[in-house]
Every structure is written in structure tokens, then in C-alpha cells.
């Protein structure tokens with residue numbers, strides 16, 4: 001491999017190519033770095049901060065930080081995972097993530113991340129309980145932004161893959177949320193076949209008529225922690 005170099009993640013030597021991010025090299029080596037806003041095929045954003053690792057004495061987002069020769073990266077440690085659990089816990093508190101009545105339960109990356117990080121009692125922050133209106137105007141798709149984690153995947157997919165720009169952010173700070181580029185979803189170019197409709201990690205973008213179709217025991221995260229498909233490359 002031309003110009004390949006090694007660096008270390010939690011003491012394990014990892015091979016990387018120039019320009020690869022820490023996360024890309026880790027994925028190829030079978031080392032899972034937790035993430036929520038990153039998704040295969042989408043440009044990296046570095047927004048959720050769940051992938052934050054300690055590298056070269058600094059906290060950096062592994063999805064955007066290039067790997068460097070000799071870099072020492074701290075990833076899967078109690079301290080890192082405690083910070084990640086706090087971030088995930090804050091996401092639960094900011095939205096209405098009522099898993100027992102959510103059709104994404106068992107297929108939800110936020111829920112799966114909470115399980116992986118052993119988030120058993122989310123009680124340390126105030127519950128904000130937003131009351132954002134459900135947009136069910138589209139015949140095939142509904143949008144419940146009370147479950148949105150502002151990962152921006154739908155925005156990037158709609159812009160970069162679908163070439164439509166259906167989604168975007170409105171508002172600032174804690175009031176920032178995903179909105180559609182029109183009076184409602186029905187009055188956009190959104191189609192159920194868009195890439196943007198397939199990348200939502202939570203139960204915010206909902207395909208109508210598909211809810212609860214997968215039996216318990218056969219859902220995406222019923223048999224393995226999130227990230228296990230990456231870790232299995234090492235076995």
C-alpha cells in the first residue's frame with residue numbers, strides 16, 4: 001500500500017493511508033468508534049461528537065480528523081465512553097424518545113447506542129419535552145421532529161445524493177431543528193425512494209405503512225450491539 005503508515009488506537013497498531021480519517025482507518029481495521037451523525041456514503045460532519053477520541057493530547061472528532069503516522073488514539077476507555085453516554089443522554093432529554101411507543105425501536109441507532117454505552121437511568125438532565133407538530137402531509141412519509149437528533153444525515157443525503165435539498169436546519173442553538181424546504185413535506189420534491197428517507201438513525205423520518213413490520217427478535221439490533229459488524233472484521 002503506497003505511503004501507508006501506522007498509528008495506534010488503544011495500543012493496537014492500525015494501518016492507514018494518507019488522507020484517511022481516524023474513523024475510516026479504524027473501521028477498516030475492525031475497531032469500532034461510536035458515531036451517530038456519520039453514515040456510509042455521506043460526507044463527514046463531526047456534529048454529534050459521539051466519535052470524539054483523544055488523539056495527540058487533544059479531543060477530536062474521529063470522523064473528520066485525519067490519521068497521522070505515530071498518532072496515539074484513546075477510544076474505548078471508561079472515560080471516553082462516559083462522555084459519550086452523557087452526549088447520548090442529552091439527546092434523550094432534548095427530544096421525546098419514548099421507545100416503547102416508537103416504531104423504530106429495535107432498529108434505532110440512538111437507542112442501540114444507549115444500550116451499548118450502558119445508559120440505564122437517564123435522569124441527570126431536565127426533560128425538555130418539545131411539542132413540535134408532526135408533518136404527515138406527504139402520502140408516503142411522515143416527519144416527527146420531536147425525535148430528531150440533528151444529525152444532519154437527511155440534509156446531506158438530500159443535497160448530495162438526491163440533488164433536491166428537501167431538508168435543512170432552521171433556528172439556532174437549542175431551537176435549531178430540521179425543517180423542510182416548503183410549507184410542508186407534501187409540497188417539496190420528497191419521494192419515499194430518496195436516499196434522504198433511508199438514512200435517518202431514529203424514528204423521525206417515518207415511511208408510512210411500514211411501522212412494526214419486523215417481529216421482535218429480527219430487528220437490526222436485537223442480536224448484536226451497534227458496531228458489531230465492524231468489530232467482527234477482527235475475529
Ligand code: SF4
Pocket residue numbers: 147148149150151152153154155178199200201202204205
Ligand atoms: S430527521 Fe433524522 S436524519 Fe434528519 S437530522 Fe433528524 S435525526 Fe438526523
